[in-house]
Structure formats: structure tokens, C-alpha cells
Amino acid sequence: MTKAWVNNAISEINADYQRSADTHLIRLTLPAFPGVQIYLKDESTHPTGSLKHRLARSLFLYGLCNGWIKEGTTIIEASSGSTAVSEAYFARLLGLPFIAVMPACTAKRKIEQITFYGGRCHFVDQACEIYAASEKLAHELNGHYMDQFTYAERATDWRGNNNIADSIYRQMTHEPHPIPDYIVMSAGTSGSSATLGRYIRYQGHKTKLVVVDPENSVFIDYWQQRDCGLTSPVGSRIEGIGRPRCEPSFIPDVIDDMMRVPDGASVATMLWLEKLLGRKVGASTGTNMWGVLQLAEKMHREGQHGSIVTLLCDSGERYLETYYNPRWVEENIGSLHPWLDKLDTVCQ
Structure with a gap:
């Protein structure tokens, strides 16, 4: 299955x-x-309005082919906005929950677009806090932290x-x-x-x-x-x-x-x-x-x-x-x- x-x-x-x-x-x-x-x-x-659409597609395929993403897997990403918008789009396409971890100062329009695609946002005070917060959420929810900053290249x-x-x-x-x-x-x-x-x-x-x-x-x-x-x-x-x-x-x-x-x-x-x-x-x-x-x-x-x-x-x-x-x-x-x-x- x-x-x-x-x-x-x-x-x-x-x-x-x-x-x-x-x-x-x-x-x-x-x-x-x-x-x-x-x-x-x-x-x-x-379709999601930015360069990050290419990256999100690649990251999902990479995660699927590596066996990291399965049916029902919660997807977590550390993102200031555009990557999260695109990943929320692909998560909805596959019927997966999605959480974006981002600084509280992220543009309101990006937050609205993430929620439009069914994702939710987890806010941190400082940009440097997004990595640890994403790892923590992935561990707590038995989800997959996409980690764009490691796997993009x-x-x-x-x-x-x-x-x-x-x-x-x-x-x-x-x-x-x-x-x-x-x-x-x-x-x-x-x-x-x-x-x-x-x-x-x-x-x-x-x-x-x-x-x-x-x-x-x-x-x-x-x-x-x-x-x-x-x-x-x-x-x-x-x-x-x-x-x-x-x-x-x-x-x-x-x-x-x-x-x-x-x-x-x-x-x-x-x-x-x-x-x-x-x-x-x-x-x-x-x-x-x-x-x-x-x-x-x-x-x-x-x-x-x-x-x-x-x-x-x-x-x-x-x-x-x-x-x-x-x-x-x-x-x-x-x-x-x-x-x-x-x-x-x-x-x-």
C-alpha cells in the first residue's frame, strides 16, 4: 500500500x-x-508565483524517492515564505499536512497564501530559530523536515x-x-x-x-x-x-x-x-x-x-x-x- x-x-x-x-x-x-x-x-x-515552485517540486520528489515521505506524513519546512507557499501547494496536491516555520515578521500576503493551500504557520521570533523549531516539530509529530537549506543543491x-x-x-x-x-x-x-x-x-x-x-x-x-x-x-x-x-x-x-x-x-x-x-x-x-x-x-x-x-x-x-x-x-x-x-x- x-x-x-x-x-x-x-x-x-x-x-x-x-x-x-x-x-x-x-x-x-x-x-x-x-x-x-x-x-x-x-x-x-x-502556479505558486515564484522561483521556489521548482525547488518545492524537486524536494518532494527527493523525499518521496528516498522513502522519507509516506502517506499521511506531516511536512515541515523552515521558510521565510515563498518556499513554504510552494510546498503547501504540493502538500495539498498529495493530501499531506503542512507546517511552515517562519519568522513572525514574514509578509502577511505569504502567510495568507500558505493557509490558502491548506498549510499552517508556526512563528518564531528570530530567523536563526527556524532550524531548531522545525526539527523539534518533525520529531514531535513524526513528520518529515524538508530542510531546503541542506537539500536544495x-x-x-x-x-x-x-x-x-x-x-x-x-x-x-x-x-x-x-x-x-x-x-x-x-x-x-x-x-x-x-x-x-x-x-x-x-x-x-x-x-x-x-x-x-x-x-x-x-x-x-x-x-x-x-x-x-x-x-x-x-x-x-x-x-x-x-x-x-x-x-x-x-x-x-x-x-x-x-x-x-x-x-x-x-x-x-x-x-x-x-x-x-x-x-x-x-x-x-x-x-x-x-x-x-x-x-x-x-x-x-x-x-x-x-x-x-x-x-x-x-x-x-x-x-x-x-x-x-x-x-x-x-x-x-x-x-x-x-x-x-x-x-x-x-x-x-
Whole structure:
């Protein structure tokens, strides 16, 4: 009976995948950088609205095939929001209970989406408390702790099979510069950066992987120092990316370069990008795009032509009470004027 249930669960997930088309690749036109094409892979078009839909699918398949998830298993995840939304979706698909362990400051819209898919939320005061709380719940309920921060880099087939990297390169085939000079990625679990970096090397591409990191995250410090004991006393203010500790899924040796992005720059670029696209995006997309603009400026200054690809991670509709609320931004991020002024100067 157990094997039959697992076989059916895998079929359900595969059927759901077949019902979903690939996400769009949007080309931006920025006159300030002639000869440099910029692309956004729009992961907000997944059924659960973010890049984490791919990760959740992979984590469920990984757990099922490893024998960790069975009929009736309660699924527990440590998540600041988007991964939990996507995992709640797949848990409902399989008829499994789901609990998201998250900081109390998580955006209200994400909490509403988790409960919409039948999940419930378990809140902790500090971001660093989510790991222990998730393990404790899994033990008490005889459930399965998904542990995205450990398994993200190994649950996805980085050699191909329509992962994020394979999809990007297939969609770039007919573009003026089909092999990107740079792919820019922010890191939360670091599963996507690991997949991108491995795939680039596996295929022998010239592309450089640049990972952008927000304030209060230790990823860039770990990449520079290789001290896995590094921690930050506070969490990232850019939801979904940046971590207060070195996560097991962060693979530093597949990254060509890293860039620290001020939180004010992330939020300002998010607002600037809204005007360019005509729709709202999340702050992590602002982090990605700020990194892209720095690289585009460098390429233009050096007379290089080519392409840069990054990700539109999720919709800004999830952050109306935070990043799109001027009062919240002033109190939690600070003035955006220096960054907005710079964006106006660079991208007129």
C-alpha cells in the first residue's frame, strides 16, 4: 500500500509539471547600454508565483524517492515564505499536512497564501530559530523536515532535465548573444546558484556566475574567507535571500564572483523596475537587477557587447505592506533617494 501511494504521488507531481509551461524570458531595452542585452527569467509565472515552485517540486520528489515521505506524513519546512507557499501547494496536491516555520515578521500576503493551500504557520521570533523549531516539530509529530537549506543543491538534477539553467540556455538560443556573459543570481537556499554554476561548467560555457548578496548575509563573507562558522546576529531584510549562517547548499567554488548589494539599492531598483515593466516585482529581484546594472555599466565602459541574464523571482503583490509601503521602507530600510538618483543617472 505504501509503495502504491508513493508511485501515485510521484505521478501526481509529474502530471502537475506537464500542465505547467516554461517561464518567460523577458528582454529589457536600456539605451544607456548599447550592445548589452539584459534578460529577466520570469519565475513569478509558476502556479505558486515564484522561483521556489521548482525547488518545492524537486524536494518532494527527493523525499518521496528516498522513502522519507509516506502517506499521511506531516511536512515541515523552515521558510521565510515563498518556499513554504510552494510546498503547501504540493502538500495539498498529495493530501499531506503542512507546517511552515517562519519568522513572525514574514509578509502577511505569504502567510495568507500558505493557509490558502491548506498549510499552517508556526512563528518564531528570530530567523536563526527556524532550524531548531522545525526539527523539534518533525520529531514531535513524526513528520518529515524538508530542510531546503541542506537539500536544495542535491534535489535538483544540475546536468539538465529542464532545470533553471537548462531552460535559460534553451530560451537564449536565437538571441543576438545566446551564451550570456553573466548570469546574476541571489542566494537563499543557494540551490539555484549551485545548479547554475554546475551546469555552466558541465556544458563548458564561458558564462560567469555572479551571486549578489544583501546586507546581514554571511554568504559573501564565507565565499571570501571559507569560514563555515560565520554567523550574523540579525537576518536579511530582503525576504527570501541572504542567510545568517552558511547553509549546506551554498557551494562557493561554482561561483565566479560575488557582490554585496545595499538593501536600499535592492528596494530602489525594485521600484525602478516596476516602472520599466509596468508591474510589481519583489525586492530580491531588485537585488538581482542592481547587480545586473553594475555589470552592464562595466561592459559598456569597456566597450564589450554581450548579454546578461537574471531572475525575476516573485511578484511584488506579496509585499504591498512592506517594500511597497513608503512608511515601512523609511522605518526599516531608510531613505531610497541616493539609490533612486543613481538609477536615474545610470539609466536615463
